[in-house]
Amino acid sequence: MLRIGIAGCGGRMGRMLVRHTLDTPGVVLAAGSERSGGDLVGADVASVVGAEPVGAAITDDPAALVAGCDAVIDFTTPAATVAHADLAAARGTILVVGTTGLGASDLTRLSEAASGARIVRAPNMSVGVNLLMALTRKVAATLGEDYDIEILEHHHRHKVDAPSGTALGLGEAAAAGRGVDLDAAADRVRDGHTGAREDGRIGFAVLRGGDVVGDHTVMFAGPGERIELTHKASDRAIYARGALRAALWAAERPNGLYGMADVLGLG
Numbered sequence: 532m533l534r535i536g537i538a539g540c541g542g543r544m545g546r547m548l549v550r551h552t553l554d555t556p557g558v559v560l561a562a563g564s565e566r567s568g569g570d571l572v573g574a575d576v577a578s579v580v581g582a583e584p585v586g587a588a589i590t591d592d593p594a595a596l597v598a599g600c601d602a603v604i605d606f607t608t609p610a611a612t613v614a615h616a617d618l619a620a621a622r623g624t625i626l627v628v629g630t631t632g633l634g635a636s637d638l639t640r641l642s643e644a645a646s647g648a649r650i651v652r653a654p655n656m657s658v659g660v661n662l663l664m665a666l667t668r669k670v671a672a673t674l675g676e677d678y679d680i681e682i683l684e685h686h687h688r689h690k691v692d693a694p695s696g697t698a699l700g701l702g703e704a705a706a707a708g709r710g711v712d713l714d715a716a717a718d719r720v721r722d723g724h725t726g727a728r729e730d731g732r733i734g735f736a737v738l739r740g741g742d743v744v745g746d747h748t749v750m751f752a753g754p755g756e757r758i759e760l761t762h763k764a765s766d767r768a769i770y771a772r773g774a775l776r777a778a779l780w781a782a783e784r785p786n787g788l789y790g791m792a793d794v795l796g797l798g
């Protein structure tokens with residue numbers, strides 16, 4: 532049995548992960564954490580979904596979380612995630628990272644930590660979105676620059692980072708298909724008198740509102756036609772199932788930094 536610890540177990544994804552850990556064969560709910568001073572600290576981790584106690588109290592000590600399980604699943608904040616990565620590397624604990632909004636220095640910290648731990652990081656753990664990424668790369672590689680690439684995303688009103696990690700991942704896939712660097716090609720914001728669209732750009736458009744779980748479209752707008760590849764999430768369970776699959780997959784792998792394409796065999 533793989534002992535799972537859920538970082539940020541009181542959050543939207545944290546609760547979904549607790550529920551799925553309780554219901555998934557081969558894993559056991561062993562630990563959970565919340566931010567220091569949070570109301571849930573000290574409660575049984577299963578209580579966040581109203582389930583029978585599992586005998587593990589929610590901690591606000593990240594070291595205790597990492598020490599109390601074989602695999603931490605982390606959908607929290609960039610600052611918490613990099614701290615978990617350092618601790619996971621020191622103990623050889625598996626780390627599955629769903630947190631988005633990580634900066635370049637955070638990603639470097641995760642890479643360094645992966646010399647001491649198995650880390651799976653993905654901005655989206657669903658099977659559908661990872662297939663969409665593979666399709667996006669293929670379509671971008673097939674079409675020429677006369678097809679303008681625009682990436683649209685819509686999320687719930689509580690989301691704090693933009694564009695979404697998934698939208699940026701789709702941008703990376705499109706850029707890789709075209710053989711260009713996303714940082715150089717991306718138009719992440721447009722406002723005012725921007726001038727006409729330049730060839731070769733990859734544009735982003737962000738919507739926030741309501742309780743939308745996560746919608747993403749990659750549009751290839753060409754002369755006389757448009758191709759739109761769309762994924763719409765209606766249940767956060769797709770991310771929780773992917774994260775648990777990643778933890779079980781990583782348990783059989785050597786230390787290193789992996790993505791969902793590795794877990795799903797799409798690489």
Ligand SMILES: NC(=O)C1=CN([C@@H]2O[C@H](COP(=O)(O)OP(=O)(O)OC[C@H]3O[C@@H](n4cnc5c(N)ncnc54)[C@H](OP(=O)(O)O)[C@@H]3O)[C@@H](O)[C@H]2O)C=CC1
Pocket residue numbers: 538539540541542543544545564565566567569606607608610611628629630631632653654655656657696770
């Ligand atoms: N990769 C994927 O498939 C997916 C990724 N995500 C990403 O996951 C992240 C979380 O999303 P969501 O669940 O909606 O957000 P929430 O804000 O609902 O959940 C985050 C939780 O982490 C807690 N937290 C914050 N800091 C710490 C800390 N230092 N230690 C322990 N817990 C902490 C928060 O507590 P508090 O409320 O007190 O701050 C909160 O309970 C986002 O980055 C989101 O983009 C979301 C869905 C799918």
Ligand SMILES: O=C(O)C1=N[C@H](C(=O)O)C[C@H](O)C1
Pocket residue numbers: 631654655686690694695696697698744745746
């Ligand atoms: O914050 C969310 O909710 C989501 N975040 C991830 C992202 O930034 O892409 C994944 C999913 O879209 C939901």
